[in-house]
Amino acid sequence: MHNLTPAQQLYAWRRNWRRQALLYCGLLAAGSALVTGALLHTLLHASWWWVVPVAAAAMGVAMFLWPQWRITEKDILQYLNRQIPELEESSELLLLPPDSTSPLQQLQLLRITPVMQRLKPVPPMQRVLKRGLLFFTGSALLCLLITQTAGKRHSDKADTPATSGPVVAEQLPPGIAGATVHIQPPAYTGKAARQQQWLNLRVEEGVAVNWRIRTTQPVETLQILFNDSTRLRFRATDSSHTQWQAGTTLTHSGFYRIQLAQQLSEFYxxxxxxxxPPAISFQAPGPHTVIDYGMPEQVGIRLQVSDDYGVAGATIIATVASGSGEAVKFKEQQLAFTNSFAAHDTSYRLQQLLQLKTLQMQPGDELYFYVKATDTRGQQTRSDIYIVTLPDTAQLMSMDGIVSGVNLKPEYFRSQRQIIIETEQLLRDQATMSIQAFNEKSNDLGVDQKLLRLRYGRFLGEESETHIGEERVEDDEHGHDEHDHDEHDGHAHHQENTAKDFNNADKILDAFSHKHDIAEDATFFDPETKKQLKATLAEMWNAELRLRTFTPREALPYEYKALRLLKDLQQKSRSYVGKTSAKLPPLKPEKRLTGELDKIITPVYQKQQTDTANPYTTLRLAMSLLEQAQTGAVLSATDNALLQQVIPQLGKAAAAQPSLYLSAYEALQRITRLPQGGRAADIAVTLKALHRLTPAPGKLPSAPASGGMPALSQQYFQQLKAGKQL
Amino acid sequence: MNRQSELIVLIISVVIAAILCWLEFRRTQKRFRLLRMTAAFAAVAALTLLAIPVSYTSLSLVEPEVVIVTTDGVQRDSLATFERFAGRDVSRYSANELWKLSSAAHYQVHVFGYGLSATELERISGTSSIVPHLTAPSGIVQIHWQQQLLQGQPLLVQGRYNNTGTTPVQLQLSGQHTLLDSCTIAAGTDTLFQLQALPVHKEKALYQLTTLSGKDTLSKEPVPVVVNSHTPLSVLILAAAPGFEYRFLTNWLTDNGYSIASRTAISKNKYQFSYANHRQVALEQLTPATLSQFDVVVTDAAALQTAAPAELTALREQIATRAMGMVVLADSSKLPAWLSTASLTVQQAGAVPQNLTLSVPGTGNAALPASLPLYITPSAALLPLYSDVQQHLRVAAGLYGAGHVVMSTLTNTYSWQLAGNQQTYAAVWSTLLQQAARPDFTAQQWFTAPALPVVHQPAVLYRNTTDSTIAPPLVNGHLVAPAQQQLLPFIWQGSYWPVHSGWQTIPAANSNTPWYAYLPEHWKMVRAMEKRAVTLERAYLQKNTSGTKKQPAIVNHKLPPVYAWILLLAACTFLWWEGKTRYTDRKKR
Structure with missing residues (x-):
């Protein structure tokens, strides 16, 4: 460092400081690129390779924003001038070539050259680099944080199960590269054709199935074996014998396997x-309807017909029965609904009003009808039979079949008939009577009806009116006119005032009180009769109401209904004995009633029940054997033979419900083939299926365990017996 | 210090004592010569005593020594607290180290953990006292189920669960990999539980009782069960009139393989005989030989009234002495007087036939058509079998000698068959016939003690029989020779140590009794509860003995060395004083 000339020093500084500036830009760019890349990866699932162009772009931006990488010697000289005051603002002299300097400049150079060697400027990029490094580490940490949290969120979301495809992965047999199954449901279902890549089928009845199989190598034969021992051969669609096709219609459940040359696949x-079949549900009418006098002669039918694929049609089949006794005539006719079934919807709400006149029904006839519905497949369902009765009022009023039998209450019955007759007479005479007379007569009839009701009510222990002070009134005057209305009201007979009744508080109260229902006075009827009697009373009350309010025409239906109910009640107590046509041997009068039994042979019956084996016994024993195999015991030949007997039973169950029992069927076959008894998973599956298949055993009596009946207890018993007389 | 070194020390001290005494004797100044010799001798003796401590024995009352015995399930913190509290160094033993306790010494044994088993408690002598600091076992602490079941009998697993955790626990009973029943035990409770299932298998099967807390499985215990097929009964029917009840009963029993012979009275002294799965035997006159072929007799009140006296005697004798059973269909309240000795009396409550609903456990209430209201008088000597919903007793069983007599006032149970209710019919008639049937005396039955035998632990197998000629059985191929008990000679017991867990078999003449050996980790808390019970019982019983008081014992006392020091000090002091005052006399002179 000391040997360098100032120029060389300057060059060195320029190089270093430029590099440092670039490094600073690089740090900034790298940091921001990392953060951006992490965000892109987590939010937009972009690949990590996007960091590279982002870094390049960030580098360009940083180099633009911080141009320290472009410094020249001049900048350095200016920097030196600022940093080192000893240079006396003359650092530019250092770069001049030595032979072009003036003496003054040389002088100055002499002065500043040692300064240069002595003093070194503060590197300008140190602090900035530190900041850059900090920024880079911060952004690296941020990038880590983002990726970690994103990773956690992703793992939570990954727990949702897949929605498509079968839950249990099925394996295609070896040698088959791919399989496509085209399923064409029958035309009447209205469902579109579909195709699937897996071989387990869940299809409609009567569906046309087409298998298209692609094998890895050319094979000679390919066929499907069904559980009912039928085979379906595949046909090659191309010359290389790798594309195969077969089709058939499937009508019932079962299972199949594919045979490729000699190899058999697993069961599918x-x-x-x-x-x-279509379902019919009736909302109206009830099973038995009676059209009483005064009600309109029509029946409203409301029902709903539904099917899983489509309803083709529905009709009403009505039968009218007329006549009585042995001369009953039946006439059957078919009636159509007003709705059109051309649309073949899955559900229809049907409403119809049957006019009994159009069916040519007379009073006394009965109508039986039911609804027949057909679905698009042709299956038919019939509903229950509904009965509509049109009673004959003339027959009601007749006394046929009543006088011959012993009955409970004949005179009351006649009273109801009498009221009806009188009401009808009143209505016929209405035109010729004054309004006051009409009302009075109507009221009288109402009173008659009331009395009748009270008389019946007595049997149920209902209220019976007494006139307050009646006793004393009757003592004074035995007016029989009032008795027509008031006799037998509540009290069975007159109660005489005797001396011993002087302190009888009840008797005094009786004269002044009004008793409501006395349950103790009720006759013992069974609940059905009571209910019907109550209904009769209700009808009588309705009739009385209308009679008393001077509207006898409206009262008439109720009177007829009350009569009908009463007649029903009376006929209920009859028992009918069918006529038998058995031919008995002729009686021998000399042997009759002698009481000799010696000619009677003692009957002896012998029965041997040979077939008491329960079909489920093998299943029950098999469960125990499999449990032992589970703990590691080796199955003997007899045990294996018993398990072999179970296989056909499981096969039958698998054909009927393959989703429940097919895996167990396969597992049991594997178990019986292996000498050690098979894998734990197979045994578990089979045990579960056998448990489901076997019904609970019935209870049977057995000899109780004695515990050995030891000698001591026997001795004790002997001693007890000797001591006590049995 | 062993004898040799003691002897050497003694010899040396004798020699030194002799030398010192001689030196003292030889001293010219004769003052205190005797005392000086005594002092020298005493000093040497004291030194010898210090080297060789002297001990002597005496009979005195001592407190029993406190020891700690730790067993499984010990709670560390309570043990640490006790040890701190006990202060001095208390020796701690585990349950396997009880042989280290001396049988002659008296201990105060503090037991920590679940407790000691009976065999371990025997190792502690009777004079030692036991102070229990036991932890209550948590989990399934008591369990019971009937291991041998009949076909159609439900499996009932009952027990007690102590839930000391903070979360509720679910108990699940599963068999053949299917969940059969489950129940939940609330947190912090100690409750009884019951799980029920109907076995559909025959022979042996292993059920599982799993304890779950949330998703964790706390324990998985095996519940081994054996379902035996029914042994067919031989039924004799004596009917006073033909009826639907007997017809349907005969059909049902015949279809299931039972053998029936029936005699129905169709007129005065005229009978109809029918045999199903049975060879023809003469039933005109019932003799003891004929009756001994049958296990149950089904009859009605009228048949009993009209039977010949000799027949009745034979019948009563068979029931009373040979344990044959009788089912009486009481259709009237007029019963023979001898039935009242079995406490069976019937009262009629009205003449109007009434509908009745029978409460049948397991299948719910079953309705029967109208019949005379006949009720059986409840009595302490009767076993009530079925009552109706108004709590009137309808079917009950009583004892008559060695046999059972079952009285039933249900006369139209065939209506259940007509209604298709096979289950109720089978349940009711199975109970009636089984209650009355003659027990099977020939079947061999083995019992095990303990009830849950463990591998590598002794299991005692015992059976009741009076036949001493039965060959000893082979258990898993090993001969187990049972020994006859001395006081009860019909009990034979043998011991076997199971090696492998699982089903073990004892092949016998007409039965193959299987029993199950468990691993030590199965039913741990149940065994811990047994240990706890045994330990607490022992601790309770000894309250009346003198186990906690001080016991007399021969104790070694050591002479405290302080005496030797005092002697030495005294002797040396005297000699020093004597030495100090030796020349003062001259000065005084």
């Missing part, structure tokens, strides 16, 4: 989604 399942 076929799950067949059955086309369900």
């Amino acid at each position: 399942k076929i799950e067949s989604i059955k086309d369900q």
Whole structure:
């Protein structure tokens, strides 16, 4: 350093300081490029290679903003002049060539040259470089931070499961490069064709399936073996025998495997989604409807028909039964719904109003109808049969079948008929009567109805009116006119005033109180009869209301309904015995009623039940054997034979429900083939499936364990017996 | 100091004492000669005493020595606290080191951990006292299940769980890799639990009882179960009139392989015989020989009333002495008087047939059509089997001699078969027949003690039999010769140490009794609970003995060296004083 001339020194400084300036720009550029690159990588998932052009751009910007890298000797000389006052502002002299200097300049040079050697300027880039280094480390840390946090966020998001494809990865058999399955659902389902790359199928019933397989090498034969022992041969579509195709229709569940030359693949399942027949749900009417007198002769039908693919049509099949006894005539007709089913929707709401007149129904006839629905596949469903009865009021009023049997309450029954007859008569005479007389007659009928209701009500223990002070009134005057209305009201007979009733508080209260329902007075009916009787009373009350409010025409339907219910009630207690046509041997009067039994042969029956083996016993024993194999025990030949018996049962279950039992079927086959009993995973899968397949055993009695019945207990028992008389 | 060096020291001290005494004797000045000789001798003797300590024995009362015995599950902090509190150096032993305790000495044994087992407690002498500082085991502390089940019988695992953690714990019972039942134990509780499952397998199977806390599995314990097939019964039916009840019962039993013979009265002295899976035997007159072929007799009240006296005697004798069973379908309240000795009496509550609903555990309530309301009078001597929902007893079992008599007032259980309710029918009739059936005396049954035997630990196998000619069994190929117990000669027991965990078999004449040997890590807390119980019992019982008081013992006392020092000091002081005052006399003169 000391041997350098000033010029050389200057050159050296220029070189160094320029490098330092470039380094400073480089640090700045690198730092900012790192941060930018990290942000780009985490937010926009850009590759890390983007750091390079960003760094170049940042370098360009930094070199533009901090041009210290461009310093010349002149700048250095100016810097020196400022830094070292001893140079006396004459540092430019140092660069002049020595032979072109004037004496003054040489003098000055002599003065400043030792200064140069003695004093060195403060390097201008030190502080700036330190800042640059700090900036670079800071941005490097920031870049690390960004990448770390981004990494953590990414790992959280990666836990979401994949949504497409089968959950269990299925393996294509060796030798097959790729497989495509084209699935064409039947036309009536209206579903589009689809294709899939995996071989486990979940398809509609009756679907047309086409397999297109690409093998790695040319093969001679390729076929599919189904679980019902049918085979499907593939046909080569090109001359190199690597592209194969086969197609068939699948109608039920099962499983299959692909045979490539002599190699068999694993089992692939076929799950067949059955086309369900259409479902009919009725909202109205109920199972049994009765059109009473006065109600409009129509039935409103409301139902909903739904199917999984489409409803093709629905009709009502109605049968009218007319006549009675043995001369019943049936007439069947088909009625169409007003809706059109051409659209083949999956669900229809249907409404229809059946006019009984158009069906030619007379009073006394019954209508039975049901709805038949067809789906697009042709499957039909029938609904339940619904009955509509149109009662014959003339028949109601007749006394057929009533006088012959013993009945509970004939006179009351006639009263209801009488009320109906009188109401109809009143209505016929309405035109010829004055309004006052009409109202009075109507009121009288209402009172009759009320009495009838109260008489029936007595059987249920309901309220019975007494007139307050009736006792005393009757003592004074035995007016039988009032008795027509008031007799048998509540009390079965008159209660005489006797001396011993002097202190009888109840009796006094009875005269002045109004008793409501007395449950103890109720006759013992079973709940059904009680309900019907209550309904009858309700109808009677409705009739009474309308009669008393002078509208007998409106009262008539209720009266008829009450009569119908009463008739039902009365006929309920009848029992019907069917006529038998058994031919019995003729009786021998000389043997009859003698009581000799010696000719009767003692009957002896012998039965041997040979087939008591439960089909599930092998499954139950197999579970125990597999558990032992799980702990490492070796299965003997007999154990293996038992497991072999289980395989066909599992196969049947796998054909019906392949998703549940197919893996177990395969696993059990592997277990029986290996002498050691198989892998733990296979055994676990088989055990689970067997547990699911086997139903719970029924309880059976067995001899209880005795624990040995030791001699001591027996001796004790003998001693007890000797001591106590049994 | 051994004897040799002691002898040398003694000889040396004798020699030195002799020399000193002689020197004192030889001194010209005769003042205090005797005392001086004594002092010299005393000094040398004191020095000898210092070198050879003297000890003597005496009989005195001593406090028992405090020792600490640590077992599994010791809590470090309570042990450290105790050791600090105990102060002096207390010796600590583990459960395997109990042989180090002397059998003659008296100890106060402080037990830490779960406790000592019975065999370990025997190592501690009866005069030592035990102070327990036991930790309560946490986890499954008690467990029970019936290892031998019949087909159709549910597996019931019951136990107690002590949850000392802060999170709830889930117990799961699984079998054949399928979850069967589970329950949750709340945090900080000590509760009973019950898990139930219906085994569908036959023979041996291993269930698992897993304890989960959140996602962690705390323990996985094996629950071995053996499901035995039913032994077929032979049933005799004596009916007073043909009925649907007997018809359906016969059909059900025949379809399941049981052998039935039945005699139905169709008229006066006229019977109808039917045999199903049974050869034809004469049932006109019931003799003891005929009856001994059958395990159960199903009959009704009327048949018992109208049976011949000789038949009744034979029947009663078979039940009372040969343990045959009887099922009586009481359709009326008129029963023979001898049934009341079995405490079976029936009362009729009204003449109107009423519907009844029977509460059948396991399958819910089952309705039956109307029948006469006959109730069995409850009694302490009766085993109630089924009651209806109004708590009236309908089916009960009583003892008659060696046999059981089951009385049932249900006369129309066939309606369950008609309704398709096979499960209830099977459950009820299985109970009735099994309760009454004659026990199987020929089957050999082995029991193990302890109930959960562990590998490499002794398991005692014992059986009850009066037949001493049975060959000793082979357990896993090893001969185990059972020894007859002296006081109870029908109990034979042998010992076997299982080597491998898992199912062990004892092949026997007509049964192959399997039992299970566990690994030491299975059911740890259950065994810890047993140890705890045994230790606490021992600690409690000894309260009445004198274990905590001071015991007389021969104790070695050492003569404290301070006496020798005092003697030495005295002798030296005298000699010094004598030396100091030796020439003062001359001065005085």
